[in-house]
Amino acid sequence: MTSLLLLCIVPFFLVQIISVDSEQSAFARSHNSHVRTPAPPLTVPKYEASVFQANHTPRFPDATRGIVMTLHNNMAALGISLIQELRRLGNRLPIQVYHCFTGELLEATRNLLRQTDPLDLVEIVDVCPVLLQNGVFATHWSALDYQSYLLKVVALLHTSFDEVMLLDADAIFLQNPDVLWSIDAYRRTGTLFFFDRQIDFKLFFNSPAPGGRTLLRHLYVHFPYEAFGLRMPGVSPQLRTSRAWQGATAHEQDSSVVLVRKSQVPPVVFQVMWHLVHYLRTDRVFKAGLSWYVRIVDASQRRKPSGDKEYFWLAFMLADAPYEFSPYAAADVALPEDMVRHPDTLCGNMAHYLPVPDEAKAVLLYVNGNDLLAPYFRAGDLRPLADNATWAEKEAFLVERIPAHVTPRRTERSYEPDRTGFHEACLIHQGAVPIDDPTFRPRVDQRIRETIAAARLVQTKPPNNWVPVARVAA
Template identity: 40%
Template sequence: MLMSSRHATERYLARTRVMPLLGTCIMCLFVVYICMISTSAVAMKDGKDVYESISKDQWLVQIQRHHDFSSIRRGILVCVFDAMIPMAASLVLELRALGNTDLIQMYHCNGELSAASHRILYMLDARLEIVDVCKDFVASGRLPAAKANDFRSFWLKPLALVHTRLAEVILLDADDLMFHDPSQLWQTPGYKETGTVFFYDREVAKAEYLNNWSVHRFQRMLNLHVLVDTFEYAQFHLMKRPSKYLERTLAWNKHSAHEQDSSIVVVNKGATSSVAMDVLYHLVMHTRYTLDFSYGDKELFWLAFELAQVPYSFSPWANTAAASPGNMEKHPDTICGGLAQWMPLAEAKSVLLHINGGYDAYY
């Protein structure tokens, strides 16, 4: 009993000595926990600002410092915004899987890409550059700040082509699904001859865009005719001189509202007259506000060269299309889906270059 009582007393005495210490530890842990919750709440509240600050001040600057692409003269240009990053990332992986090693420029407008999107893209590929063209143009005085957000759309592509320092450029849409390395387009006869490769859009016999009607000089005229008739040629030291090619197009002859598909546009800015880029800038900055001649950017590229009287070339092939299997139940005799293009070579009658329209590469 004495032994038992002594052990019980010792255990009790030990417990009385430990309890205050344990209580103190618990209190300390509770204080730390409260601090952590408070810190987390602040992080949740200001996390975006903190993340952007870290991004701009640390790792983005380090990446830009160690990757100098200023000497590169050719590459691929893709216009993006946050919601398109998954597709743009997929496109980058497609291009690399096809063997393409060219610089890829990701263009956006007026802070349209978040810090998270920057990080995803920079971690994805080492030969990639991100450019905010709207901020650059506003800073240089070439774009009024009030107009900047007008280019958060497909109108960004012409502006990006004018802006890029690259001489040889392949413009791709972020939702292009590529089947061949697009750098092969730099070796095509049309590109070597004119410094351009353009592709045809669907033939749409509707009274809209190029094929719509406007009143000009008290006459009812097609929008395409009005554009050619009213363009400010003197501003570029030119005279009105429509090409024979223009006069043979479907749009000129009232057969289609569209002529060019701009999901792939290939231009050698270094080998063609700079007047074409000046005209392109004029069309996207001014003309498109006064004449509804184009569904988005698509017609601006070939028309810039046409109005500037600079030679250009289209693919020898019409476009094609791709549809999901389920669509065939609705219209078994037609294909209605994403626009597709063939490789623009006379001998390549069945070489599919790409499909445009947001298809999953792993569907």
């Protein structure tokens, strides 16, 4: 009986293996034979760590592991409260805070950041003048392009730390993020990434490209591999089964937390990453943006690719280097009205579970919580507060809206195409469970109060008129 069963099963698996190999081979053959030609030598400089790091003496030269965040004036209050939160959770790592020119992070704010840390382990790095001096940036104006989000890629490439934990200032942790260093995925590959929500829009790397492909597949075919000593990689099972490759999402990675051990990663990965963000990002073919973009507020209404989040996994994929995502999909916390209007659909900030596969208990690790903390309300937020609301009123408003529910932990990402009445952040029909961590509400409450306290001191835009940070020259 066993022999008969094997005779039935083995041919099935052989067919599956052959079909997968054929799919990959056909894709490679069609694009190699009809599209790809040997890439000419690069006419732009490659990333070199020694060039990036010249003319900068790190404050913690012997520290191999550290936290890196990028801040500007309008995010500084959240950065200050994050430092307080990390120390309260027992994190003792040195922290590098990156900014681009003095106007992006004023001197008084830099001093506040230093004074916040009871361990005195904060280094402020104004990286753009250094990279101008080193010839990485050709002009002051090209350097200005890296203010805000794109600076995260630059910070990873520049930092003196080998083991890097990139954090967004609006991350709200329920436990010390040091727990992530011991995750098996990180130990195996030197990387740990988290998924964004699956959003099936034809935007960003999922935009239509020449030849009827998505922009992601166009990049895969046309990237100048030879210039980096690479060959076009096969379509790995990891890539083939990803929502990004399948054309089913415009967002793959949430970069609010990114872990990389640089010494474990092939150096070519960082060359590819720099080429993507500094050169291909501005290529006309990629004007849709591999990551998200901002719309230039002028008569042209041009779109400028400004998001950082997809460049991390894309660099590893193109360089055929191993990388790993959390085994769990992104979750959402609830907005106050969600549990009344649609209790199986949450629409609040993104949240992530501790990325330990097969763990019986779902442990909420952190919330990417800008809307839970932000003391500066954008015009159009439709928040029920007067334009002249006081800091105390804003604090009370945020505390009242602390969520009590979260999307259950899931391994499969999914997207509901019928989104009538729901915005893109909503995880439709994915359920809701109570947040069972008893420390959640008091931790978020304290984080809100510390953020508001910092916002009272930080010099920035008026709190009811939040706009992207002004480009102020050094």
